[in-house]
Amino acid sequence: xxxxxxxxxxxxxxxxxxxxxxxxxxxxxxxxxxxxxxxxxxxxxxxxxxxxxxxxxxxxxxxxxxxxxxxxxxxxxxxxxxxxxxxxxxxxxxxxxxxxxxxxxxxxxxxxxxxxxxxxxxxxxxxxxxxxxxxxxxxxxxxxxxxxxxxxxxxxxxxxxxxxxxxxxxxxxxxxxxxxxxxxxxxxxxxxxxxxxxxxxxxxxxxxxxxxxxxxxxxxxxxxxxxxxxxxx
Amino acid sequence: xxxxxxxxxxxxxxxxxxxxxxxxxxxxxxxxxxxxxxxxxxxxxxxxxxxxxxxxxxxxxxxxxxxxxxxxxxxxxxxxxxxxxxxxxxxxxxxxxxxxxxxxxxxxxxxxxxxxxxxxxxxxxxxxxxxxxxxxxxxxxxxxxxxxxxxxxxxxxxxxxxxxxxxxxxxxxxxxxxxxxxxxxxxxxxxxxxxxxxxxxxxxxxxxxxxxxxxxxxxxxxxxxxxxxxxxx
DNA sequence: CGCTGTGTTGAATGCCGTCAACGTCGGTGG
DNA sequence: CCACCGACGTTGACGGCATTCAACACAGCG
Numbered sequence: 414x415x416x417x418x419x420x421x422x423x424x425x426x427x428x429x430x431x432x433x434x435x436x437x438x439x440x441x442x443x444x445x446x447x448x449x450x451x452x453x454x455x456x457x458x459x460x461x462x463x464x465x466x467x468x469x470x471x472x473x474x475x476x477x478x479x480x481x482x483x484x485x486x487x488x489x490x491x492x493x494x495x496x497x498x499x500x501x502x503x504x505x506x507x508x509x510x511x512x513x514x515x516x517x518x519x520x521x522x523x524x525x526x527x528x529x530x531x532x533x534x535x536x537x538x539x540x541x542x543x544x545x546x547x548x549x550x551x552x553x554x555x556x557x558x559x560x561x562x563x564x565x566x567x568x569x570x571x572x573x574x575x576x577x578x579x580x581x582x583x584x585x586x587x588x589x590x591x592x593x594x595x596x597x598x599x600x601x602x603x604x605x606x607x608x609x610x611x612x613x614x615x616x617x618x619x620x621x622x623x624x625x626x627x628x629x630x631x632x633x634x635x636x637x638x639x640x641x642x643x644x645x646x
Numbered sequence: 647x648x649x650x651x652x653x654x655x656x657x658x659x660x661x662x663x664x665x666x667x668x669x670x671x672x673x674x675x676x677x678x679x680x681x682x683x684x685x686x687x688x689x690x691x692x693x694x695x696x697x698x699x700x701x702x703x704x705x706x707x708x709x710x711x712x713x714x715x716x717x718x719x720x721x722x723x724x725x726x727x728x729x730x731x732x733x734x735x736x737x738x739x740x741x742x743x744x745x746x747x748x749x750x751x752x753x754x755x756x757x758x759x760x761x762x763x764x765x766x767x768x769x770x771x772x773x774x775x776x777x778x779x780x781x782x783x784x785x786x787x788x789x790x791x792x793x794x795x796x797x798x799x800x801x802x803x804x805x806x807x808x809x810x811x812x813x814x815x816x817x818x819x820x821x822x823x824x825x826x827x828x829x830x831x832x833x834x835x836x837x838x839x840x841x842x843x844x845x846x847x848x849x850x851x852x853x854x855x856x857x858x859x860x861x862x863x864x865x866x867x868x869x870x871x872x873x874x875x876x877x878x879x
Numbered sequence: 880c881g882c883t884g885t886g887t888t889g890a891a892t893g894c895c896g897t898c899a900a901c902g903t904c905g906g907t908g909g
Numbered sequence: 910c911c912a913c914c915g916a917c918g919t920t921g922a923c924g925g926c927a928t929t930c931a932a933c934a935c936a937g938c939g
Binding site: 562563603604606607610624625 | 895897905
Binding site: 795796797836839840 | 926927928929935937
C-alpha cells in the first residue's frame with residue numbers, strides 16, 4: 414500500500430480515468446514534501462536524482478548563465494510535472510526550481526522511472542506530452558522574441574500568466590502569486606525599468622492595476638490588442 | 647523482410663548496437679523517399695501522418711507567424727529524427743520542413759509508432775532524447791536572445807552551424823549547404839542587413855570568408871571570442 | 880538581355896537599455 | 910512604537926545599437 418492517498422492525483426488531467434491500482438503503482442514510490450517560499454526544489458547543474466509533481470503552490474524555473482544573467486524559463490502550475498530530466502535522458506537539471514510561494518510537491522526517485530513507465534504507460538505518455546508541450550511553448554517564445562517588440566512581448570507574458578494562474582477579483586484577474594517587475598523582465602528578455610514604465614502607462618490607460626509584487630488585469634481585451642499590436646495609439 | 651537494408655541505419659548513433667532483428671522491425675514499416683532542393687517534406691499545421699529520419703542532405707525547419715514573419719527553428723542533420731509530432735502527442739506539425747539541398751529521407755506512418763515503441767524501446771528512447779535535446783537547445787536560444795547582443799548571437803549561430811554541418815576546405819571550415827544572409831537573420835532574430843554588415847566586417851578582420859549562399863570560417867578561435875564578447879575591439 | 884534573388888553599404892530614425900535619483904512599502908530590531 | 914534598512918518601484922535624461930529606408934551592385938537563369 415502506498416503511504417499517500419489516491420485522491421491526491423486522481424483528479425489531475427494526466428491521471429484522470431486511470432484505474433485505482435495504477436494510481437497506487439504510481440504513488441507507492443512517491444514521497445510528498447513541503448517547500449517554503451523562496452526555497453529551492455532542485456538546483457541547476459546538480460545531479461538529477463528525482464522528478465516532481467507540483468500539488469499546490471507555484472514554482473519558478475530559472476536558468477542562470479555563466480555571466481550571471483538570469484532567465485525565467487517558465488512557471489509551474491498545480492498538477493504539472495517538473496524536473497523530469499530523466500525522461501529527457503539527462504543526468505543533471507538544466508535549471509533551478511524555486512518555490513514562488515509555499516508549495517507541496519510529490520517526488521519520485523529517478524530509479525522508479527523505468528518501472529513506472531512500463532507498468533503505467535499513461536504516466537510515461539503524460540511526461541512526454543509535457544515535454545512536447547514545453548518544447549512548443551519555448552519555440553513560441555523564440556518566435557515572439559524574434560518578431561515582436563518589447564511591449565507586445567510583455568503583454569503576451571502577462572496574458573499567459575493570468576490565463577494560467579489567474580484568480581478572479583472584484584477588479585479583474587490577478588496573477589495569484591507574488592511577481593516583481595524584475596521577474597517579468599526576466600521572462601521577456603528586457604529590463605525592470607522598461608517593464609515598470611509599460612505597466613505604469615497601461616495603468617494610466619486603465620488596462621491593468623499593479624502594485625508591489627502584484628499585477629491585476631482589468632481589461633484583458635485591450636491588453637490582447639496590445640499584444641497583437643493592433644491598438645490605436 | 648523489410649524492403650530496406652539494415653545498413654541504412656545500423657551506423658547511426660541512436661541505433662548502433664541494436665540486434666539485427668530490431669533493425670528489421672524498425673525498417674519494415676519504413677519507406678524511403680527523395681526530396682529535391684526547396685521541396686517541403688511536411689507543412690506547418692498540416693495533419694501529422696508520418697515521422698521521419700534524414701538519411702542524407704540538410705533540412706530547414708521553419709515556423710511562420712500569422713503576420714508572415716518566418717523563423718528558422720533549426721537545421722536537421724544527417725541521421726536525425728524529425729517531424730516526430732506523434733512522440734509529443736501532437737496531431738499537427740508545428741512547423742514546415744524544407745529540403746535545403748536534395749535529401750533522402752526515411753518515413754514511417756504514425757500508426758507504426760506504438761508498435762515500434764513497445765517492440766524496440768531503444769527507438770522510443772532515441773526519439774524522446776531527441777525531443778529533450780531540442781528543448782534544451784531552444785531554451786538556450788531563448789537565453790541567448792535575452793542576454794546577448796546581435797553580434798554575439800550571430801557568431802554563436804555560425805559557430806553552431808559549422809560545428810554541426812561543417813566541411814573542411816583549404817580555407818577553413820565551410821557550412822556545407824547553401825545559406826543566405828536572410829536565413830542567418832531568421833535564425834538569430836535580426837535582419838539580413840545587420841547580418842551582411844557583420845559578415846563584411848568579420849571578413850575585413852580575417853575571421854570568415856563569405857560569398858553567395860556560402861560562409862567559411864577561417865578563424866574559429868577569434869569567432870568564439872566574438873561570441874563570448876571577449877574580443878578586444 | 881532583362882529579371883529575380885542575393886548581397887552591400889550609407890544615412891537617418893527610434894526603441895529601449897543604461898545611468899541616476901528618488902519614492903515607497905514592509906519587515907525587523909531596539 | 911518607531912526608526913531603520915533592504916527590497917521593490919518609479920521616472921527623467923541620455924545615448925547607442927540595430928532596424929528601417931534607400932540605392933546600387935552582382936550573379937544566375939530563362
